[in-house]
Amino acid sequence: MKNNHSLKYLQGYPDHVLSQVQSLIEQGKLAAWVNNKYPTMHNLTTEKALYDYTMAIKNRYLKKSSPLSKVIYDPKIHIVNHALGLHTFVSRNHGGKLKAKNEIRIASIFKDAPESLLRMLVVHELAHIKEKEHNKAFYALCCHMEPDYHQLEFDARLFLTYKELAQANQ
Template identity: 55%
Template structure:
């Protein structure tokens, strides 16, 4: 259970029991039945822009937002944010991008929102520190619970793929 490595053994044991009994995915889908319609890169760009406008009006603009088939969830990259700086004339221009792993095209709506909130928070806070998580919670009050349940969902997805 690579997505849950830092959790206590008793939590891992409960998750493993739910996996073995086939109860984990049904439990998650019962808790998060709402799907989203953010399937295309254009829809994702609009979705991120709406969240950014609501919570981070003064954050720098984003040049691009898209789903990325090349992000490997295996390496703990559920989404990425990049800032490329270039000199144009006498000024330094920063181009910022957010990429979300394409596995979230089919994820429950809450899990996509959690990933987008996480990547938007990186526009202001680079490190995963107290200020970063405070900003995440400002944008999504249930951030920590959603992050944990997203990790459960990824674990269940991986277990189902192994069974096929």
């Protein structure tokens, strides 16, 4: 396949999938596909709204898991870590007591994204509270919280490809 430098978010997918995406790009139809499938963006623009949204999902599916101390949009993670979100677990010794904090950071590009794609990312990061590795149990938990997880993950990668191409064409 030629000229798939713009498919960096889709690395690891089979060639037949990549060629379909490349065809959409070459025909100038990727933007229309994304906009037709996801015509509206979420309105969770503040970190408080993002925290409340994340806690609602956590309280529904992971009631007995460790608490979350912070959920924020982070403008740095997309560039620095080549990630869309990060789950961090911080342990500190305070006066002889070990205090643990779970934090979730979401790439700020998802401030302006469809709600279902943001949800997929939040579910992914929440799953890391229970399962640290990307293993079978991790993906089973993701699918328990979001049955369309795998499709949404793929669509999020298409969304990122679309955003990058749109930015390059400005």
